[in-house]
Amino acid sequence: MNIRETFLPYGKQQLDDQDIEAVVDVLKGSFLTTGPAIDEFERKVAAYVGAEYAVAFSNGTAALHGACFAAGIGEGDEVITTPMTFAASANCVLYQNGTVVFADIDPRTYNIDPEEIRKKITINTKAIIPVHFTGQPVDLDSIHKIAKEYNLIVIEDAAHAIGATYKGRNIGSISDMTMFSFHPVKHVTTGEGGMITTNSKELYEKLKQFRSHGITRNSKQMLENHGPWYYEMQFLGYNYRMTDIQAALGSSQMDKLDTFIAKRKGFVKTYNQSFNNMPEVIVPHQSSDGESSWHLYILKLNLDLLKGTRKKIFEALLQRNIGVNVHYIPIHLLPYYQELGYKKGSLQNAEQLYEEIITLPLFPAMTVKDVMDVIEAVKVVIEEYRK
Numbered sequence: 001m002n003i004r005e006t007f008l009p010y011g012k013q014q015l016d017d018q019d020i021e022a023v024v025d026v027l028k029g030s031f032l033t034t035g036p037a038i039d040e041f042e043r044k045v046a047a048y049v050g051a052e053y054a055v056a057f058s059n060g061t062a063a064l065h066g067a068c069f070a071a072g073i074g075e076g077d078e079v080i081t082t083p084m085t086f087a088a089s090a091n092c093v094l095y096q097n098g099t100v101v102f103a104d105i106d107p108r109t110y111n112i113d114p115e116e117i118r119k120k121i122t123i124n125t126k127a128i129i130p131v132h133f134t135g136q137p138v139d140l141d142s143i144h145k146i147a148k149e150y151n152l153i154v155i156e157d158a159a160h161a162i163g164a165t166y167k168g169r170n171i172g173s174i175s176d177m178t179m180f181s182f183h184p185v186k187h188v189t190t191g192e193g194g195m196i197t198t199n200s201k202e203l204y205e206k207l208k209q210f211r212s213h214g215i216t217r218n219s220k221q222m223l224e225n226h227g228p229w230y231y232e233m234q235f236l237g238y239n240y241r242m243t244d245i246q247a248a249l250g251s252s253q254m255d256k257l258d259t260f261i262a263k264r265k266g267f268v269k270t271y272n273q274s275f276n277n278m279p280e281v282i283v284p285h286q287s288s289d290g291e292s293s294w295h296l297y298i299l300k301l302n303l304d305l306l307k308g309t310r311k312k313i314f315e316a317l318l319q320r321n322i323g324v325n326v327h328y329i330p331i332h333l334l335p336y337y338q339e340l341g342y343k344k345g346s347l348q349n350a351e352q353l354y355e356e357i358i359t360l361p362l363f364p365a366m367t368v369k370d371v372m373d374v375i376e377a378v379k380v381v382i383e384e385y386r387k
Contacts, residue, residue, distance in 0.1 A: 003319075003320045003321060004320060004321035004322070004373050004377075005321070006321060007321045007323055008321060008322055008323050008361050008366075008370055008373065008374070009323040009361060009363075010185075010296075010323045010324060010325040010359050010360070010361045010362070010363075011184075011185030011296075011361070011362065011363045012184065012185065012363045012365055013184040013185070013189045013363075013365075014256075014260065014363065014364050014365040015189075015249075016256075018252050018255070019249055019252045019253060021252075022248040022249060022251065022252040023245055023248050023249050025248065026244045026245050026248045027245065029244075031244045032243060032244055032245060033241060033242075033243040033244055033245075034212075034241050034242075034243075034244070035244040036244070037244035037245075037247040037248040037251065038056050038242060038244060038247045040247065040248075040251050041056055041190075041242075041247035041248075041250045041251045041254070042054040042055065042056050042195070042247075044250075044251050044254045045162075045172075045180065045195050045197065045250075045254065046197055048162075048170070048172075048254060048257070049162070049170045049171065049172030049173050049178070049197055050169070050170045050172070050173035051172050051173045051178070051197035051198060051199055052198070052199040052200075052201070052204075053197065053198050053199070053200075053201065053203075053204035054195050054196070054197045054198075055195065055196045055198075055204060055207040055208055055211065056193065056194070056195050056211075056241075056242040056247060056250075057193070057194040057195065057196065057211055057240045057241075057242060058192060058193065058194070058211075058239075058240045058241060058242050059181070059183070059192045059193060059194050059240075060088060060159050060179055060180070060181030060182070060183065060193075060194035061088040061091065061092065061194070062194055062211070062238070062240035063179045063180075063181075063194030063195060063196050063240075064088055064089065064091075064092035064129075064155070064157065064179050064194070065092045065095045065096070065238070065240070066196060066207050066210045066211055066240060067092070067155045067177045067179060067196050067207070068092045068093055068095065068096045068098065068127075068155070069096060069206070069210050070177065070196075070203045070206040070207050070210065071126065071127050071153045071155060071176070071177070071203075072126070072153075073093060073096040073098045073126055073127060074096055074097055074098065075097040075098070076098075076099075076124060077096075077098045077099065077124060077125075077126035077127075078098065078099045078100075078101045078122060078124045078125045078126060079093040079098050079099070079100060079101065079125075079126060079127045079128070079129055080101045080102075080103050080117050080120050080121070080125060080127075080128045080129070081093070081100065081101075081102065081103070081112070081128070081129040081130070081131065081157075082102065082103065082105055082111070082112035082130070082131050082133070082350070083102040083104070083105070083330035083331045083332045083333075083347050083350045084105050084110060084112075084131070084133055084328060084330055084350045084353065084354075085131040085133065085157065085328060085331065086159070086327075086328055087331055087334065088159075089129055089131050089157045089331070090102075090129075090331050090337075092129075093129070098126070099124070100331075100337075101120045101125070102120075102331065102332050102342070102346075102347055102350075103116035103117045103119070103120045104116045104347045104348065104349045104350055105133075105347075105349045105350050105353065106349070107349045107352070107353065108285050109133075109136060109138075109139075109285050109287065110133050110134070110136070110284075110285070110298070110353060111130070111131070111132070111133050111136060111138045111139070112130050112131065112138060112143075113349075114139050114142035114143055114146060117143065117146055118146055121146070121150055121152075125150060125152060126152065126153065127152055127153040127154070127155055128143060128146070128147060128152055128153075128154050128155070129154075129155045129156075129157055130143050130154070130156055130157065131156075131157040131159075131160075132156065132157070132158050132160055132161035132164060132171060133160065134160055134284065134292065134294070134295055134296040134297070134298055134327070135160040135161045135163075135164050135292040135293040135294050135295040135296070136161075136164075136284070136285070136286075136287055136290070136292045137161065137164050137165070137166040137171060137287060137289065137290035137291075137292070138156075139289070140156075140166050140167075140174055140175070141167070141289075144174075144175070153176050153177075154175040154176050154177075155175065155176060155177045155178070155179065156171065156172075156174070156175045156177070156178040156179065157179050158171050158172060158178050158179060158180055159179060159180065159181035159183075159186065159194075159295075160181075160186070160293070160295035160296065161180075161292075161293050161295070162180045162186070162187050162188065162257065162293060163187060163257055163258070163261045163293035164290060164291060164292055164293035165290050165291045166289060166290040167289055167290060171290075171293075172197040173197070173199070176198065176200065176203065177196050177197070177198045177200075177203060177207075178196065178197045178198070179194060179195070179196055180194065180195045180196075180197070181193070181194050182194065182195070182246075182250055182253075185295075185363070186295065187257060187260055187261065187264075187293060187295065188250060188253035188254055188256070188257050188260065189249065189250070189253060190242065190246035190247065190249050190250040190253070191246055191249065192246070193242050193246050193247075193250060194242075205218075205221075209221075209234070209235075209237060210235075210237045210238065210240070211237065211238065211239075211240040211241055212237060212239070212240075212241055213233055213237045213238065213239060214233050214234055214235040214236055214237030215231050215232065215233045215234075215237065216231065216232055216234060217230075217231045221234070259364070260364040261293050261294070263364040263366075264293070264294040264295075264362060264363075264364060265294055267297075267362055267366060267371050268284075268294050268297055268362070270371055270375070271283070271297055271360065271362075271371070271374075271375065272284075274375045274379075275299065275375075275378070278379070278382060279302060279305055280301065280302050280305045280306055280382050280386060281299050281300065281301060281302060281378070281382065282299070282300040282301075282302060283299065283300075284297065284298055284299075284300075294362065295362075296327055296359050296362060297359065297360045297361075297362040298327065298357050298358070298359050298360075299357065299358050299359075299360055299378070300353070300356050300357050301313065301356050301357070301358065302356075303355075303356060305386065305387055306382070306385045306386065306387060307385055307386070307387045308384075308385035310355060310356065310357075310358065312385065313358065313381055313382075313385055314326070314358055316381045316384065316385075317358070317377055317378070317381055320377040320380075320381070322360075322361065322373070322374055322377045322378075323361055324358050324359060324360060324361075325358075325359040326354070326357060326358060326359060327357070327359050328354070329354060330347060330350045330351055330354050332344075332346065332347060332350075333351070333354075360374055360378070361374055
């Protein structure tokens with residue numbers, strides 16, 4: 001086959017003149033940070049997902065930290081999440097001096113298994129952080145049933161899942177809090193950025209105050225009031241504010257979200273049609289309970305039918321300028337978590353999946369030729385390593 005002349009990354013932002021103009025307008029205006037563009041972006045995201053409130057943060061990790069604070073997580077509290085995610089989904093609990101408890105995944109969906117969650121609940125469990133892995137919605141009904149039974153808070157990590165739906169409801173409108181990420185490889189970007197959506201005014205107020213040093217200028221919240229200049233720092237918060245520059249880009253990007261998702265779904269359909277009849281690979285599961293927003297396309301290798309290791313196949317694709325990746329190294333296997341006492345072998349489904357998966361390029365700026373280049377490269381490499 002002909003090897004691509006240029007490298008195709010696994011993910012990449014798509015920006016146009018409208019996005020650039022939106023940023024330039026802010027640069028020409030009076031506000032660069034925490035101004036009207038923030039309010040507009042928050043309103044757009046809340047309206048899109050159907051939530052009452054949205055609070056913008058400097059990045060998705062900061063947003064998760066804010067959610068853990070608003071949930072009241074502290075020392076002695078346990079929070080259950082999946083190991084098959086980026087480290088931030090667990091680190092946010094540690095920032096609050098809580099304890100991370102990992103529950104294994106469903107090997108079919110790759111999402112956290114509600115029955116494994118139930119097994120991990122103790123008298124110290126305070127919250128669940130389910131992750132919509134790759135954009136595929138988790139089994140929220142089962143998770144909410146468990147949460148209600150044990151009086152737990154549910155914080156959805158929807159970094160991959162803006163635009164996804166669960167049983168006809170938009171992700172972001174269902175649980176106590178939901179986090180979205182706006183990193184450049186996500187569906188829409190603000191450069192770096194995150195958002196928490198919620199239907200609780202109490203949580204909304206806590207989140208807004210937390211992202212700005214724990215400071216309030218709301219006279220109704222103050223212990224005293226010296227005058228119009230007065231403010232109070234009422235708890236230890238952080239400077240997790242998003243800029244108006246970022247928010248303007250995000251608002252512009254939100255106008256194109258449905259188009260971006262439609263492109264992703266079209267590319268996924270082409271991938272599935274091309275790989276479905278190849279026994280050496282397994283295409284992603286598609287839930288009947290919801291619509292994925294398809295942040296990532298993960299191909300699972302049937303290594304019993306291949307003579308090469310995942311590493312060799314990965315490297316062979318890179319040599320053909322196909323920017324494959326692996327999502328993710330299970331968090332409990334990372335050196336820092338190993339030092340905390342988490343053990344290899346404790347979450348077998350996640351550990352086995354990690355050994356078998358490759359992430360293929362998927363982003364709306366891809367062309368049909370890009371997609372066909374990926375398909376051809378995968379077929380050539382699989383043929384090379386077929387037993």
